[in-house]
Amino acid sequence: MNWKTIRLELAATEAFPKGSVGRGFLIRAPIDPSGNIDEQSLRSTPERAKVRRIWPNEPDESGQLVRVNGHWALRFRGKPDRLIAVDAQLQSGDEIVLTSEGQQSPFTVRIFD
């Protein structure tokens, strides 16, 4: 399975009307050609599925991509999971929503080899 880097960049919100490419997450995950995260591959080496949060004026935070109740989620130690609300195939340019404690934030997907 091909491991790739998924970059999530903050999409347009009230605070950032044109979005913000400097705010987001870098995720390493096994992705099949149609854009699905391959659960089986990930299970064999879950420690590879690292997530990094990148935000201005804040140090990098490292976490893991995990499977929670049938959803993918970004897990950082000591923080509530951020659920990836849409479980569809991921393609560059797509918009997805992260949900954490009821709060939703839109992100644009970029995929890099």
Add this chain to the structure above:
Amino acid sequence: MSGILAQMRGDDDQRATGSQSGEAHLRSILATIPDAMVVIDERGIILSFSAAAEKMFGYREAEVLGENVSMLMPSPDRERHDGYLANYRRTGERKIIGIGRVTNARRRDGNTFPIELSVGEARIGEKRIFTGFVHDITERQEAEAQLKDLQSELAHVGRVSEMATLASSLAHELNQPLTAVTTYCQSIQRLAQADAVSDSRELIAEAAEEAAKEALRAGEIVRRLREFFGRGTSERQVEELPRLIAEANALALVGSRELGIDVQLVLDPEAQCVLADRVQVQQVLINLIRNAMDAMLGADERLLAISTSLGPPGLVTVTVQDTGSGISEAVADRLFQPFVSSKPTGMGIGLSICRTIIEAHGGRIWCEPAAEGGTIFRFTLPRVEDSDG
């Protein structure tokens, strides 16, 4: 580019009209400059992003205008950059403007790469802007780094052969007093066994005194030798550890684009200053980072984590951890000895140099297997309490 041009024009329409030809000229220069050029305002907000910068970082200018320039930097510079700017506004002390430095940048895909950054400052009316020229030194650094490696290896081979010469002359020098001690002791033994010990008492005392003198002489030779080795040429001064590490990391990151190594720097703000010979400690770091990169060549996940922490008391600990193949037990115990290598092409002197350097600084270097696979190297350096934070 429109952002910076608008900024440069300010609100003065008349001047704007007059500068139209200049603007076209500027545009043509900016479009052809081979180095990436990023212009920011006093708060670090991106005003202009050249075509070469778009290519280098993977963002279009329209996407990054209005963003904080720190988005192009990996941690810890990213979270500190606003502080650097504030510090410059407050003190006027130039740490990079007009000086330039080697550091790291981060592409949109998350990969970091070594750069040479030159920054210029300009005043436009009341406003101040900074122009950064970013030169990717991934390739150029390679040749320089190889040369440096070679030099350090040669220097070490030189030291080893010098030590061999020293050792033989030391053996010769020590042999004389030790032979004398043996002879005197044998005499004492013989005299003690004689029938009329009382007659020999004076001779025994004399021989014992001579033996003691010779033993002291041997001790003196050892002391002189220690002095000789202690009188190093090392130049230790107060150094900022984060900067020292960032620079060494940039120097070591040669070819990392191809290797796809993810570098993570986690630096404890408390572990700020150390007493060190910067070049020597960077040599240690470059060695450890290169080793880590080599060890990760065949690995699926290539994460290099460099971190600092306070302690043990009076010291700072630097950790370099990889997700590579790990070190075989056969080699692990002797890893820091000269001519022991786990690499087919290694001369096995890199880590022994590292140990020599770190121990000369009053620190310690060791390694341990990482729980999740890979290897962790740690070394300590004497900490200097911050004078001004």
